[in-house]
Amino acid sequence: MTEMFFKTLEASAEKTGLWQILTGHRAIFAYVVILLAALILLMLLFIIRNAKDTELKEKEKKQREEKRRFSRLSALDDEQRQEKKYDDKESLADICDKFRDFASSRMGLYYDTAVIRAFVASLSVTKLIIMQGISGTGKTSLGYAFGKFVQREASIVPVQPSWKDRTDMLGYYNEFTGNFTETELLYSLYEANLNNDVYITVLDEMNIARVEYYFAEFLSVLELPELASRKIEVVSDKRQSDPKLLTDGKLTVPDNMWFIGTANNDDSTLSISDKVYDRAMVIELQSRAQPYNAPDTEPVPISAPYLYSLFERASKEFAMTEETRQRIEQLDAYISGHLQITFGNRIMRQTEKFIPVYRACGGTEAEAVDLIMSRKVLRKLEAQNPVYVAAEAEGLISAIERIFGEGALPSCVSYMKKYVKI
DSSP states (O other): OHHHHHHHHHHHHHHHTHHHHHHHTHHHHHHHHHHHHHHHHHHHHHHHHHHHHHHHHHHHHHHHHHSOSOHHHHHHHHOOOOOOOOOTTOOHHHHHHHHHHHHHHHHOOOOOHHHHHHHHHHHTTOSEEEEEESTTSSHHHHHHHHHHHTTSOOEEEEOOTTOOSTHHHHEEEETTTTEEEEOHHHHHHHHHTTSOBOEEEEEETGGGSOHHHHTHHHHHHTTOSSGGGOEEESOSSOOTTSOTTOBTTEEEOOTTEEEEEEEOOSTTSOOOOHHHHHHSEEEEEOSOOOOOOOOOOOOOOOBHHHHHHHHHHHHHHSOOOHHHHHHHHHHHHHHHHHHOOOOHHHHHHHHHHHHHHHHHTTOOHHHHHHHHIIIIIGGGGGGSOHHHHHHHHHHHHHHHHHHHOTTSOHHHHHHHHHHHTO
């Protein structure tokens, strides 16, 4: 029956000419069928390969998520830490005296008592201290020695001329290796979040590059009053395998970390902007201290919370007197009227913190005022026309001695006398 049907269909096709058309285009028809089959096969291969690629990418993503890109920081999380014993019983005056004797007897470093007092008092004011002066006066070694004294090694970070942003300080993520290049500073910042030690980071030759560039984010976060807000970005994303203290790729800049920057003024360095100076305390080292014999003095492991408690106690016991406040306001009025500069609320707050701690360290109120006025206020005159400042120099010297008393502020008077010679 079926055979009969196909014969009938073939006869009909021959009669109508359809058979000739089909047999004439048989080769083309075969090519079309083969082409369609090939396309279908390619599509199937594409779907299969795409599925495998997706699976592979998911697998690689999972492996990347599970891989620790911060090897050193993650190792800190894994460490079994023992509680450290601190010698939290010394007064600020004792700390200054013992540190000076320790630096002399154990390290062969000599500093004037006033420099030590200014350094310790500066720790209560800001997280950034700038050590300025000629080479060989101990700018770098002061911060290093203090780290030895409190039994927490200071991190020495040599600043490079090419530094431009925070990655030069903290490190960067390497897409090729899948690892984050961790710097010593990043390691110290993370470690400081895990204990109460006093951490010192020395930015050696900090003005060989633009401080307001590579240190910009630190300058901003260190100004924030709440510790929870003082976070700096390390990476732009987050992973489950990241160190525990990284929150959305950000790390807290802790209260127990201080930055000590050394600055030289020569042809190889750049000027430091007012933005940086206003947020920092400045200590001048213009000569070497005379060597002296000190009794052998052991280090004193002090905790940061105890140091803060000493600062707080000093602010209550040695608060700036009303008489000194009025004199500072008189000097501010004279300088703003004759030289068009003023120090504003920030420097006044710094003065209110610096004076009590400096006194608790064994200094006098007049010495503290002299230091902060010469290094925080009169320094602003460097941005003015020197000829204009020279014309007002003798008048300012007279005003200083009239307001505070003759010989009361020797550093301020000495600073202004250099303009008299112009």
